[in-house]
Amino acid sequence: MNDDAMDLRTRNKRATRDAISNAALRLAIEQGPSGLALVRVHDIASAAGVSPRTYNNYFSSREEAICALQADQAGRAGRALRARPAGEPLEQAVVAAMVELYTDPEPDRAGLRMIMSTPELEGEALKAFTMAEGPLAEAIAARTGADPERDLFPAVTAASVAGAIRVAGRHWLAPGNTDSFAAVLTRALSCVFPATHPS
Amino acid sequence: MNDDAMDLRTRNKRATRDAISNAALRLAIEQGPSGLALVRVHDIASAAGVSPRTYNNYFSSREEAICALQADQAGRAGRALRARPAGEPLEQAVVAAMVELYTDPEPDRAGLRMIMSTPELEGEALKAFTMAEGPLAEAIAARTGADPERDLFPAVTAASVAGAIRVAGRHWLAPGNTDSFAAVLTRALSCVFPATHPS
DNA sequence: CCACAAACTTGCGTGCCACGCATCAAGTGC
């Protein structure tokens, strides 16, 4: 995962990929939610210093490029949960893992708002979130000892956690909100685990 | 909602819309998950007996057309919950409403499998599901008396319910499963409400 | 240090698609 751990080829690939994704997100934010159609592939490619054909080697749609960072982050959810100490209760582990994952760094308000207020982008982000549910469910199953094949609890809980994160994002973006994302996220996740709630 | 309740124009519109959507889903199923790209707009339109331009007046992508039925059904979730008797406890009301919504009729295995095993379609279906969460959250808030603006419980629960329905669908489709969808759905939803679990 | 192989980037061409616009036909209210 560290840059030094990969060879030059892989590092360059990641660099161009990130460049394209960042350029796409930046341009999308500039145009705003209603002007997504104005963000042309040509613009993204030239902003990233790459040819349109190369852009297409990495992403097969503008939505995918714009949401790539968000998608990558969501994809780390399973690993984040597994990184928690084994003895930790499920709720604590999930909350700690997700808070850690989504507060380093604090999400970018403009980017998140862009994605969550644009139907096409929301669909793409949702897809990324859902792809992350599988590993997350496996991590939950590993922690609770449940059989992922017969017991629905791990998968449902993973979906609920993903849903809570989305709700937290929406609420955090709401006008007049002053709480940190970590605080909102913790509150949202506490709604998922009422049975194990301490009080 | 009844055909007789609308004028001719509206009925025709719904008829062509349904025709296009059904044709799209049927053709998609014929080609299978891997051959989605082979389902051309021209084919959908001619199968539905309309011009390609008319297809485009109703849907702006093949994915949207294929998932339209699924989307319409999900959109009725909020109404279904509100239709439950007011005094009924939340869990019972949710389970009853969702079981009623999703067992009349029993979902089509081929269609559901097609949608859930094709990334592009899954994204579209996810978007539809998420659109339905808003009304569902409002219905939950109305039933529990929570303030949707300040309390995250209704939105998180709505997202969890939607997630549970997705998980139930996936599990129901799994090879070797013999349970009815209603049974799987009830099991999945019970994971969302552990606090009020009877046992 | 050098050549060779693997992999990435790029330009070009093709087929498909979304959508604006103008026109035609069907339905509706008076």
Add this chain to the structure above:
DNA sequence: GCACTTGATGCGTGGCACGCAAGTTTGTGG
């Protein structure tokens, strides 16, 4: 029956995804 509304269709335009075949950069063995 007539003017009006609204949906259906044809046509043209701009844009996009992707296969293909160079050209270029990077990693490796001699």
